[in-house]
Amino acid sequence: MSETGITDNDHRPAARRAVTRRRVFQSGVTAVAAVSGTAAALYPLLTAPQESGGAAAVAVGPGDPQDGRGAVTTAVEPLFDEVYRGRRIQGFSDPGEDGVAITVDGTPLPVMRRVDGSWISTANHYQPYTTPLATARGAVDVIGQAQLSRDLAHHHA
Numbered sequence: 448m449s450e451t452g453i454t455d456n457d458h459r460p461a462a463r464r465a466v467t468r469r470r471v472f473q474s475g476v477t478a479v480a481a482v483s484g485t486a487a488a489l490y491p492l493l494t495a496p497q498e499s500g501g502a503a504a505v506a507v508g509p510g511d512p513q514d515g516r517g518a519v520t521t522a523v524e525p526l527f528d529e530v531y532r533g534r535r536i537q538g539f540s541d542p543g544e545d546g547v548a549i550t551v552d553g554t555p556l557p558v559m560r561r562v563d564g565s566w567i568s569t570a571n572h573y574q575p576y577t578t579p580l581a582t583a584r585g586a587v588d589v590i591g592q593a594q595l596s597r598d599l600a601h602h603h604a
Contacts, residue, residue: 527580533592536583547579549586554595556586570595 464470526538526547534551541548549556549568557569558579565575570586 527583529580531584531587534587536580536587538579538583549579549583551583551587551590551595554597556583556595558582 526540528535528537530536535553537550539548539550540546545558545560547558547560549558559567561567561575563575565577566579566582567573567575568582568586570589574585576582576585
């Protein structure tokens, strides 16, 4: 060992290795394989035809004719229909996996049933509620007078 503390075998730091053509080629091949594999896995999802409105649009009621926002009319009797803090909330039976569709002022509110039987909405994923009605009320509490987006992606893609 010399006075500097470096042995004859330690001429360069161990963490830094030389850049060779082989390493550059291997890195490039790995990147191409990763991108190709991801593209192949996502291709069916990206090319599948889009459903208009998703499952929540199936059970939307007549809306408010005075504000000009009519919606898809169905013959489904609502599970609940009330005005809460100035917002009309409705719940309908839905053949989807959660079994209920909720609207706030005629706009679908995506909800999800949790494993423990409670419900959450896209307005607040962190607060579970015991019933779909309580979930709709909680969403109104969170969004206030803001409008829900009509451009919804299915939340269980």
